[in-house]
Amino acid sequence: MTAGSDCPVVIVVDYGAGNLVSIGQALTTAGAVVRFATTGAEITAADLLIVPGVGAAAPAMDRLRAGGFVEPIQAWVAEDRPFLGICLGLQLLFEGSDEDGAETLGILSGRTVRLEDAPTLPHIGWNQVVRRRPHPAFEGIDPDADFYFVHSYVVRPAREGVVEAVLAETEHGSRFVSAVARGRLLGVQFHPERSGTDGLRLVANVVALAADASRARSAA
């Protein structure tokens, strides 16, 4: 944990519109201290960094650049510090988006593409998240648990180097990647902060993992 604090500290990137109340409250419920960063300079010592967000990639990237967030986020992930990307925060990790041609963070190889063959779009509502391998973020969560989605675009990881990061998949007309994990990075297409008890459990697991990572680091 961060020195001088009993509770894990979580920085949530606040880069414009959207509902930050839910994620803030979910983290508080999990016992974390939440700081909202409105500039990249505010991304400092913390146990966990979260990039939330909904909406289109290009305006989001504009706001991330304007706020000086891009390099601090890239550096954070490069150091394999605990990171959670939610919805647009997952999509931005990849190289670019077909939604508006935006060039995104380029941390993971692959693109954000429109969800194919969907009976309805946006994909709005609760759906299953089928895990392809175990991950501690899902510990204690029933394999049949549903999570809340609201999006039209999905990530398509590149075959080389990233496909093995796929953690879970979901089906809506076609099958898409609904969670990725690599090292201490986790990205989810669904909204854990809006997914009831199971979502809160996932948030709590992620906070606990981050706190463990900090303890291991300070002990080393």
Added chain:
Amino acid sequence: MLRRRVIPCLDVSNGRVVKGTRFIDLTDEGDPPELAERYAREGADELVFLDISAAPEGRGTLLDIVERTARRAFVPLTVGGGVRSVDEMREVLRAGADKVSLNTRAVAEPRLVTACAARFGSQAVVVAIDARRVAAPNEGIPSGFEVVVKGGREATGMDAIAWAQRAVALGAGELLVTSIDRDGTKSGYDTALLHEITSRVGVPVIASGGAAGPDDFVAAIRDGGADAVLAASIFHRREYSIEEVKAVMAAAGLPVRRLAAVSAAPGAEATA
């Protein structure tokens, strides 16, 4: 597989949940955040707040209700009523709403739908359409369903089906379709109206107006093609629980989200 959603609707007036037949015979049903939390605990897939007072002086009250609800109920929240601009939508989202529903204002100023979708994404913009059957289809209203606004008090001369298609083209990511004829009457959803719309748009459609029991929810989905079903009084008055409704839906072969362990307290898990 995507679940069909069950959505309790909370009509809010001056900070309280009320229910009547649209503005008439309103009865006090409780404190909005308290009711919202109860529904979330009981399996509501989403919640809708409609601010039917929508008076300028009520805005602060509404934002406070939205925020208090978002802190207690960890399910998606849609807020409608009184949003007139991109900035006002931003305020409501920042207070903790996930989606904003535009109704009368979208009819008066269709470009607002496009502006809000461009700023916040289509997935955050719901266009609510109140529709009423006309005595006979005519040139202006070929489908026989007319758009009404201001809580059903004012006819527009617009065809509801054409407006639904236009709203989606403008940027709406979801439609909330209310039959004003059925609203508050407990005579079932207008499945013909729903079918006319769901067969023509690709976005999810929420059925509203007329629910008397679980069979109506099944009909709205099976016959009307709705993705989600909304109801108010049958839940407020505890005529049916959300679980009872979902059990009937599941028995009819519809995919619904069931609660594995209703008793699991988030606070207890958080410390695990």
